[in-house]
Amino acid sequence: MIDLRISNCNKNYGSLRVLKDINLEIERGEFIVLLGPSGCGKSTLLHIVAGLDRLSAGAIEIGGRDVTDVEPKDRDIAMVFQSYALYPTMSVRSNMEFGLRMRGKPMSEIRPLVEEKARMLHIDHLLDRRPSQLSGGQRQRVAIGRALVRDPKVFLFDEPLSNLDAKLRASMRTEIKKLHQSLGTTAIYVTHDQLEAMTLATRMVVMKAGEIQQVGKPEEVYHRPVNLFVADFLGNPGMNFMKGHLRLEGGRVSADVGAATIPLDGYAFDTAPTDGQAVVVGLRPESVQPSTGGEPFALTLKPTLIEHTGSDNLVVLAMGGEEIVGKFPSDMLPTLGEPVTVGFDLSRLSVFDAQTERRI
């Protein structure tokens, strides 16, 4: 069942097109993450879904009802903001109650509801405090609590964890995930943090310059990016790119990337390859591993730099005139300048047309 439908959504500020023909259908219970660099329009899209921004053209449907011209309060949504946006002059309890009171719900119903949600978020002991007396993590819990008590059809999160420190962010991320699993409410979550996107999303939407680049499950977007932008935007360290040309010989396809020829026999082409086509071959660092001898394709390369991250060693290898990065286990420490044999996991290859930057 479709809970939210965004059709042909456009947003212009004067001649500046912030959103271009966005189409998206979200099923009930999905956790959709909008991911993209700043200025890509992801927050604008969220604000439009919330009704805080008007769209220039297109339509928004929530729960099968056209809400394009409906006020935010009547859209059956709740929103959590990056700056928490708690009402500073009210206690935590009043913050959570206020929206319901405005809707004319009787206090006898509001009280137990607020207390139940507060227990759920472990903030029941803070109910009588002011937001200024809380830590950042606690404030964000209150903001989430304020959204929860409304029991909306769709939750909207606008970079809710960006103001928290790294450790707190990780634990809040886990909690939001648990919360979604237990409630099963549809959610849209905006972030520029790819780790948040990968871990939280049931489906993620990668955006750039007001356009959707790719929609899919996190692992699908990660392993089968549709274009160079998505391939490059996801992953840390980023994907290795090798420029080259395709060669078709006797029914076999391979990519000539200068220093080596990579066989593409097992690669599932989306479009038919042509001989001499300029391509970019992409391979993630974790698919470049020290050789165990059994790989179908291995190269002997010279390490030029090693970065220790604790869990792995990132090894920069010279390959022709270019450099590629391999993610080695932490107990595998090559010596600088001494060639090592690395195996390439060719099942994880991505090949892009150099001109259109699309996956082929």
Added chain:
Amino acid sequence: MRRFLQRHVSQVALSPSLALIAIFLYGFIAYTAAVSTTNSKAFPRFDTFVGLEQYWRLFHTPRWHVAFTNMFLFGGLFLLVTISLGLLIAILIDQRIRAESFFRSIVMYPMAMSFVVTGIIWQWLLNPTLGIEVMMHQLGFESFRLDWLTNPDTVIWALVVAAFWQGCGLVMALFLAGLRGIDEDIWKAAAVDGIPAWRVYVFIVIPMLAPVFLTVVVLLSLSIVRAFDLVVALTNGGPGVSSDLPSVFMFDMAFRRTNLGLSAASAVVMLGTVLAILIPYLYIETRERA
């Protein structure tokens, strides 16, 4: 010597102004307090010590009572009118209106004028034979009457209106800055929560402006106690002494009635009034900072 200078450069740089403040501010405050214990007439004479007699006399002078009561009456009305209308104008200007800076300038403009000019402008406007009343008569409203300046019971309103016209800009600017400082997300959260705008103002935004209110009240209160030139230019204390303020009383006693002792006593009482306003404010401010 060099090392001394290097270490104490800030104190050395400040010392001339500190010395000036010590002499011309605190020195003369002390001097005034000393004069208030004498029976000085046209010139200060310390051989006529009378203790607190001038204060006793001050509080038995009917004109002082008029002036002192007027200060609270004028002050209360002025605070109420200026704060409520200043806040209202700030809220209206904050609605992302067109030509915002134009309206801002209009409201701020009177602030650039001295109280004397303000007083004279309003004296003309309120003059029954020159100003608004004549204009209304010419427009056909023959029964229109605006005799604030000549009626002892309403003359205080003339002061309030002129002072508001002058002070509104500052109050509006302070409130507008406060309103602009409020996180946009609060408004968005309120919109999603379905809270009507006036309720957001009453329950959330205006309480958030509490520090601005404090600043505004203190600034306006000080200008109330100091108010002098406006009264002199607009009403000169009249009709009779009905629009007298303590500062006018003080000036009159010192320079026209040659009663320096009584004048000094009234100055000390005014200082006490100012301190009564300032000390709680400074206390709250420093406690919040700590």
